Amino acid sequence: MTPARQKLLIVTRHTPLPWEDGAGAYLHDLARYLATDGFRVHILWLAPHDRLRWKKIWRLPAPFARAVRLHLPGALRLGRRFVFLAVVWLPFKARALDRVRRALNTVGLAPPRRHPSPAPPAAAPLWASPPTPAELALVVRFFEKHRPDVVITNYAWLCPILDLPALRRTCTACLTHDIGWQRAALSAPGIAPEITRDGEAAWLRRAALLVAISETDAAELAALAPAARVVVAPKACETRAPFAETTSRSLLFVGSDNAFNARGLDWFLREVWPRLLREVPDVSLHVCGSIDRLVTLCPDGVAFHGPVPDLAPCYRQAALVIVPLLQSTGLNIKLVEAAACGRAIVTTPAALPGAPFLRDAVAVAATPGEFAAAIRHLLDQPAVRAATAARALAAVRARLAPATCYGPLAALLRANAVARHDVARDLRVLHASGAHPPQP
Known part of the structure; x- marks a missing residue:
């Protein structure tokens, strides 16, 4: 039975x-x-x-x-x-x-x-x-x-x-x-x-x-x-109503303290951010997650918030989400969660092998210049940004119920x-x- x-x-x-x-x-x-x-x-x-x-x-x-x-x-x-x-x-x-x-x-x-005791204390397992x-x-x-x-x-x-x-x-x-x-x-x-x-x-x-x-x-x-x-x-991904479009000029990065996130965010802050800040002076970046334990570089316009129990307000306030990974394995969860929240995404080719269904629904940039240009374009074109977000949301709804x-x-x-x-x-x-x- x-x-x-x-x-x-x-x-x-x-x-x-x-x-x-x-x-x-x-x-x-x-x-x-x-x-x-x-x-x-x-x-x-x-x-x-x-x-x-x-x-x-x-x-x-x-x-x-x-x-x-x-x-x-x-x-x-x-x-x-x-x-x-x-x-x-x-x-x-x-x-x-x-x-x-x-x-x-x-x-x-x-x-x-x-x-x-003659025996040393047991070390925590790796x-x-x-x-x-x-x-x-x-x-x-x-x-x-x-x-x-x-x-x-x-x-x-x-x-x-x-x-x-x-x-x-x-x-x-x-x-x-x-x-x-x-x-x-x-x-x-x-x-x-x-x-x-x-x-x-x-x-x-x-x-x-x-x-x-x-x-x-x-x-x-x-x-x-x-x-x-x-x-x-x-x-x-939960099927919920996407967040409404925002007039803010803020970007969001969400990541934990692992080597891939650290290298990607460090690359973005060193290679992309100075260029972007010159071209879009009112842009800001909010970084959520334990990645702040590994990345110490904090230039002007960047705020680290540490682990955030509820990310919904962060996604709601962000104009778009960045996923600047140089290496990745498996399915990049931050990628699909941003899409499920109805936010446009700028990412690198390295983040997409685990989610090929998003390839035509996100902005993909391989170099610092391309990455900065993609962000600037989406910030300056609300209609394009909304359409990009809608494609990403439709893709995850179709695949990830x-x-x-x-x-x-x-x-x-x-x-x-x-x-x-x-x-x-x-x-x-x-x-x-x-x-x-x-x-x-």
Whole structure:
């Protein structure tokens, strides 16, 4: 009998918070769709970052809490609040012990000395590295408690989780985001990459189902793991009314703190911005996202806002959006989100391979002069800008509706989970009867 609502677990080391970066937005968007499509979705965030932990007490936003169940190791959950016990307790413990030592000293007693552990403290795992023994143990404990029907790893390097014996009869998948070895090669040219093609292939072959963010990625994933089923599930865009045209002369860039964004924005600020500012003195640029941690250049007319939980007002106030990437992999999420908001876009050829359907709906410029000229043209021609924005919006509406992007994946996960559930049931019946399963 098919379970009414199958349990689905997503294991991630990367942030699942949609306002922090494009990968988090993609993960959350998919999780939210699966929750509305009949799955009970759990997200196990293996390594919440320090910026979150040092809040001590963090309240999960209501829209996130309604869609999925978030699990943070080391945190006590009270409703929508997470209390990071170590961050709360350890400073208190240190102060209390210091007071005890001082009190003992005042009465002439020597406090006992604590011998340091000979073992060094465990270092946090690298972002793009296989799961540690501690992380594997977390997954096993979670699995034994919740028994999910489907387990999805977020990025290829967590696929060794799918080899755990506890998951042997579970539907398994990997949300790949992009091709890791390609990103590694582009991120650090001239040095040995942290991910190789053979290494990524070895990870991916552990999953029964691979989720590609674009058709281009799907072809490479099929070559890396020929036995796996590959399904394309690009980042969806909500079908909402676009923002009205604005008379402002402001540009918007949205990006997280990764190497591609840093190089692209640095190129724009050094090579394009001075030229543009001479030609359009009243232009301004607003930069949103954690990219401000990597890019320190801040010329006149540029404002950095850091991570912004709700980008809607930023898109509403912007005349157009720039995506000046020199390198890119997968589907560029900032590109499709700007199109979905009804904003004209100026971008580079590097941003388009994952979204070929936008090629005729955005302004494409390869050189600093072309980029500045495209911006100036769109700022000076409101009608052209509106028509460009309308083409981009129509393109994403036609291609990136949530049911179109995620519906086939949801159906595959459900079918695979049901099939494995039936096999496990049959094996239990055979075991109870004393019979032996047929040999392959």
